[in-house]
Amino acid sequence: MGKIVSFINQKGGVGKTTTCVNMASYMAVMGKKVLLLDLDPQGNATSSLGIDKDDNLKTIYNVIVDDNLLDEVIIKSKVENLDIVPSNVDLAGAEIELVQMNNREKVVKKILATVKKSYDYICIDCPPSLGLITVNALTASNSVIIPIQCEYFALEGLTQLMYTIKLVKKHLNPEIDVEGVVLTMKDARSNLGNSVAADISKYFNNKVYDTIIPRNIRLAEAPSYGEPICMYDPKCNGAFAYKLLTEEFLKRNNSK
Numbered sequence: 475m476g477k478i479v480s481f482i483n484q485k486g487g488v489g490k491t492t493t494c495v496n497m498a499s500y501m502a503v504m505g506k507k508v509l510l511l512d513l514d515p516q517g518n519a520t521s522s523l524g525i526d527k528d529d530n531l532k533t534i535y536n537v538i539v540d541d542n543l544l545d546e547v548i549i550k551s552k553v554e555n556l557d558i559v560p561s562n563v564d565l566a567g568a569e570i571e572l573v574q575m576n577n578r579e580k581v582v583k584k585i586l587a588t589v590k591k592s593y594d595y596i597c598i599d600c601p602p603s604l605g606l607i608t609v610n611a612l613t614a615s616n617s618v619i620i621p622i623q624c625e626y627f628a629l630e631g632l633t634q635l636m637y638t639i640k641l642v643k644k645h646l647n648p649e650i651d652v653e654g655v656v657l658t659m660k661d662a663r664s665n666l667g668n669s670v671a672a673d674i675s676k677y678f679n680n681k682v683y684d685t686i687i688p689r690n691i692r693l694a695e696a697p698s699y700g701e702p703i704c705m706y707d708p709k710c711n712g713a714f715a716y717k718l719l720t721e722e723f724l725k726r727n728n729s730k
Contacts, residue, residue: 476509476593477727478586479653480615485631486602488623489658491518492693493716494599497619499702500720502556506594506729509548512561513582513611519599520560523551524700527562535564537585539571544585553702557593565607572606579606579646583614594729604638612642617653619723624660624670624686629677652678654726656719658687685719688712 481494491514498510512519513534517527525531536542537559548557572578586596598611612618618639622628643650655678657671675682687693690712696703703713 476590476596477617478590478596478598478615480598480600480611480618481621482600482608482611482618482635483620483622483631484602484604484608484635485623485627488628489621489656489687490602491522491599492697493619493621493656493658493687493719494597495519495522495697496693496703496713496716497720497723498595498597499551499553499556499704500717501595501597501724502553503704504720504724506555506724507592508556509589509593509596510551510556510558511582511586511596511598512559513565513607514561514599514601515563515566516601517561517563517565518697520558520562521700522697523553523556523558523702525549525551525558525560527560531560531562533560533562533564534585535561535568538565538568538581544588548589552700552705569606572610579609579613582607582610586614604634609638609642609646612639612650613646615647615650617651619653619656621656621658621687622674623658624666626666626670628670629673632677652681654723655682656685656687657682659689660686661689683719683722685715685722687715687719690715 483490498508502508532547537544551558600608600611692707692710693712696706
């Protein structure tokens, strides 16, 4: 039975999609059967895996709104064992459509139930907001991973995010919990990064992963070539960090 993990932070530019795409890719490389669900209308996870977001692309929007089957929109990625449910800007309209649906918070959970047994892990890239699409992701998920940038305002907005997770746990999904916190974009030359890392560790205790993702130009370049870092430049520092992070994640889940 597949474990469903949402990658979430309503603050944009923290490495959320980068973390979701690269951890999902390394899980697949390490022999796990993985599905990446792109729930962000920007579709960055989709394009990061080299999928063209043209008008003919069937996406998660068609499953939510047009009653397409999930199997009809799943695409095999360039990475063996990694499939993706793509997204594009149409998904922005799904928020309005969802409002009128029965059990509107559980639509994505119902959709994923049809394929959950086929995967070891399902990774959801959430939009940078706390709207109905994100609530759907949280309701469907077993746990969440929160990427946090090693910058001054890192903890800003986290109170609201944790409150949303708490509400979902209370009313919609009692089993959801914070899987872990990933520190991203750390500049080795900056003392500020160390200070922020210490603050975040104090806030989340043992939830913070030991592996910290550095600032790395190759990580930033990879999406424009439509490849995860394990394919684009597997020997760079960013690739090494995401490989270690994924190993740490799998070890915590006793599935290495």
